[in-house]
Amino acid sequence: MLGEGILKGLAETARNFFGSFVSKERLTTVQFPEERLPQPEAARNFPFLVYDGDDSQAGLRCVACQICEKECPPKCIFIQKSSDKKPDYIGKQQFYPAVFNIDVSVCMSCQICVEVCPFDAIEMDNAFELSTTDRFRGLLWSREQLAKPNSYFHNIHPATAAEVDERLAEAKARAEAKAKPTVAASTTSQPDSQTTTS
Amino acid sequence: MTETMDQIFVLLKHRILAHSPVSVQPIFSAALSAIAILVVFATLFALTTILERKGLGRFQNRYGPNRVGPFGLLQPLADGLKSLTKEDIVPHSADGVVHMLAPIVLVVAAFLGYAVLPLGRNMTAINLDAGLLYFFAASSVVELAIFMAGWSSRNKYSLLGAMRAIAQMISYEVPLILSTITAVMAAGSLSTGAIVESQTGYSGIWPHWFVFTPWGFAGFVLFMIAGIAESNRSPFDLPEGESEIIAGYFVEYSGFKFALFFLGEYIGMFAICGLAITLFLGGWAAPFSFLTWAPSYFWFFAKLLVLIAMLIWVRATLPRLRMDQLMNFAWKFMLPMALINLFAASTWHFTPPGAIRWIVGTILIAVPYLLLGRGLMQSNKLEKRTYRFAD
Numbered sequence: 001m002l003g004e005g006i007l008k009g010l011a012e013t014a015r016n017f018f019g020s021f022v023s024k025e026r027l028t029t030v031q032f033p034e035e036r037l038p039q040p041e042a043a044r045n046f047p048f049l050v051y052d053g054d055d056s057q058a059g060l061r062c063v064a065c066q067i068c069e070k071e072c073p074p075k076c077i078f079i080q081k082s083s084d085k086k087p088d089y090i091g092k093q094q095f096y097p098a099v100f101n102i103d104v105s106v107c108m109s110c111q112i113c114v115e116v117c118p119f120d121a122i123e124m125d126n127a128f129e130l131s132t133t134d135r136f137r138g139l140l141w142s143r144e145q146l147a148k149p150n151s152y153f154h155n156i157h158p159a160t161a162a163e164v165d166e167r168l169a170e171a172k173a174r175a176e177a178k179a180k181p182t183v184a185a186s187t188t189s190q191p192d193s194q195t196t197t198s
Numbered sequence: 199m200t201e202t203m204d205q206i207f208v209l210l211k212h213r214i215l216a217h218s219p220v221s222v223q224p225i226f227s228a229a230l231s232a233i234a235i236l237v238v239f240a241t242l243f244a245l246t247t248i249l250e251r252k253g254l255g256r257f258q259n260r261y262g263p264n265r266v267g268p269f270g271l272l273q274p275l276a277d278g279l280k281s282l283t284k285e286d287i288v289p290h291s292a293d294g295v296v297h298m299l300a301p302i303v304l305v306v307a308a309f310l311g312y313a314v315l316p317l318g319r320n321m322t323a324i325n326l327d328a329g330l331l332y333f334f335a336a337s338s339v340v341e342l343a344i345f346m347a348g349w350s351s352r353n354k355y356s357l358l359g360a361m362r363a364i365a366q367m368i369s370y371e372v373p374l375i376l377s378t379i380t381a382v383m384a385a386g387s388l389s390t391g392a393i394v395e396s397q398t399g400y401s402g403i404w405p406h407w408f409v410f411t412p413w414g415f416a417g418f419v420l421f422m423i424a425g426i427a428e429s430n431r432s433p434f435d436l437p438e439g440e441s442e443i444i445a446g447y448f449v450e451y452s453g454f455k456f457a458l459f460f461l462g463e464y465i466g467m468f469a470i471c472g473l474a475i476t477l478f479l480g481g482w483a484a485p486f487s488f489l490t491w492a493p494s495y496f497w498f499f500a501k502l503l504v505l506i507a508m509l510i511w512v513r514a515t516l517p518r519l520r521m522d523q524l525m526n527f528a529w530k531f532m533l534p535m536a537l538i539n540l541f542a543a544s545t546w547h548f549t550p551p552g553a554i555r556w557i558v559g560t561i562l563i564a565v566p567y568l569l570l571g572r573g574l575m576q577s578n579k580l581e582k583r584t585y586r587f588a589d
């Protein structure tokens with residue numbers, strides 16, 4: 001009959017209307033700033049620099065090898081190597097980045113910098129509320145802004161962070177094992193490194 | 199007490215008028231009514247936009263706007279401020295004068311109809327003897343405004359939208375006016391006031407509204423369908439079909455002019471609803487005889503809000519029609535049904551009151567409806583296509 005479908009449709013929408021007042025499950029909208037869904041673990045946005053320990057600048061894992069700078073497709077990383085060295089997590093003397101900038105307005109979140117970093121020093125963040133009132137300076141992040149503790153990394157990507165930690169611990173153990181039998185070698189290298197740090 | 203409450207606005211107007219010289223009283227009286235109508239219906243427009251958005255949200259299992267103010271109730275204010283502060287863009291090759299005039303003409307034309315709507319007992323701004331005729335004459339200017347907007351923008355989409363609007367509005371004006379004639383026949387007058395007066399009686403507690411007769415009900419339904427089409431609302435919003443022609447005839451309008459189009463559209467919709475109330479739903483009459491103590495304007499606005507809610511409900515339910523469906527519906531269903539309804543109404547008047555009148559009246563409408571519906575459905579059946587040459 002003509003008009004039957006219209007009545008059926010009207011009944012359906014009326015059910016929706018009253019149902020939305022009665023049952024909360026119908027309202028699937030997440031009221032964003034107040035309510036948040038947990039982000040999926042693979043969520044990624046822009047890179048950040050991981051540091052160990054308490055000092056966000058001294059503890060940076062980055063050794064300023066500049067591989068990420070070269071590999072970054074849109075060339076949004078800018079690094080200036082330090083002239084001096086400091087010990088890394090194994091205790092080996094390394095350079096560190098005097099300047100490490102990422103222009104996140106250019107970054108395309110490809111994660112290539114993370115993949116190429118041999119020191120697991122750079123990782124992907126999942127923070128997304130990054131609006132600023134200054135679209136030039138405000139989105140050019142310096143070393144200070146990029147540094148985040150390892151615990152934060154564990155927080156946002158637990159599985160990857162655990163894997164990274166394991167790998168780093170393994171490397172450290174290997175380095176120590178290599179260092180032990182050749183004590184003489186390490187002692188000879190000692191004064192060398194001392195001269196560079198001083 | 200109830201008498202003063204009922205007439206409070208009329209008395210107030212007389213009180214104000216008493217202070218002005220006799221020579222300017224007629225024009226002053228009209229101005230007072232006009233201001234009242236402008237204020238009341240503009241407020242109703244603001245209220246309706248937020249209620250509609252919230253209601254649509256609930257129909258679709260969403261919350262609707264709930265950010266501005268408590269429960270989002272200040273949203274109309276925010277929208278108004280936004281549209282006021284937006285840049286007013288006139289396309290380079292547009293016809294500037296017509297482009298600017300179109301929204302103004304639309305709003306003025308939409309408001310003109312209210313002059314003859316009885317908003318309460320003795321509350322008709324101008325009680326014309328041919329009020330209904332005036333209403334349709336005034337509301338047909340809306341078509342002109344829409345075509346002005348579409349044509350002057352010099353945009354293909356707006357021209358298409360305007361052409362659709364003209365085709366739709368002229369097609370639906372025929373059943374719209376034909377369906378009102380039943381009420382005119384029953385009341386024996388074109389005056390909106392007299393049409394309401396003829397519905398104010400009660401049998402027992404039941405009112406004598408025209409909608410409670412077979413022809414009145416059919417007329418009301420036909421009138422509302424044609425009215426929705428006339429005010430370009432979903433499911434008849436082809437002239438502004440967002441998914442096909444962006445925004446139709448007002449695609450080139452921004453800022454306050456856009457807001458004026460929005461206002462005009464809603465004001466037109468309220469006017470159509472108000473006329474439906476006047477013609478079929480007893481105007482300002484109370485729905486039951488024991489409720490007559492409430493002021494008459496209260497009943498008018500209560501009915502208006504119910505009709506608006508109905509329209510929102512329909513909008514939330516039905517998808518937009520296709521152009522050929524729209525035209526088929528107007529000429530193959532609405533027009534014959536309106537004519538049959540006219541016949542049923544006249545039969546009703548010439549049969550003596552009683553059960554037989556009801557049976558005859560119902561049959562006269564239901565049988566053609568069923569036959570017409572079946573016929574239309576059959577012709578619409580999709581068949582498997584056979585291709586003669588492709589195989």
Ligand code: SF4
Pocket residue numbers: 046047071072073074075076077102106107108109110111112113114
């Ligand atoms: S995520 Fe990609 S684009 Fe962004 S800094 Fe790393 S390499 Fe460059």
Ligand code: SF4
Pocket residue numbers: 061062063064065066067068069079116117118119120121122
């Ligand atoms: S982040 Fe990694 S790849 Fe980039 S400079 Fe530092 S250590 Fe090298």
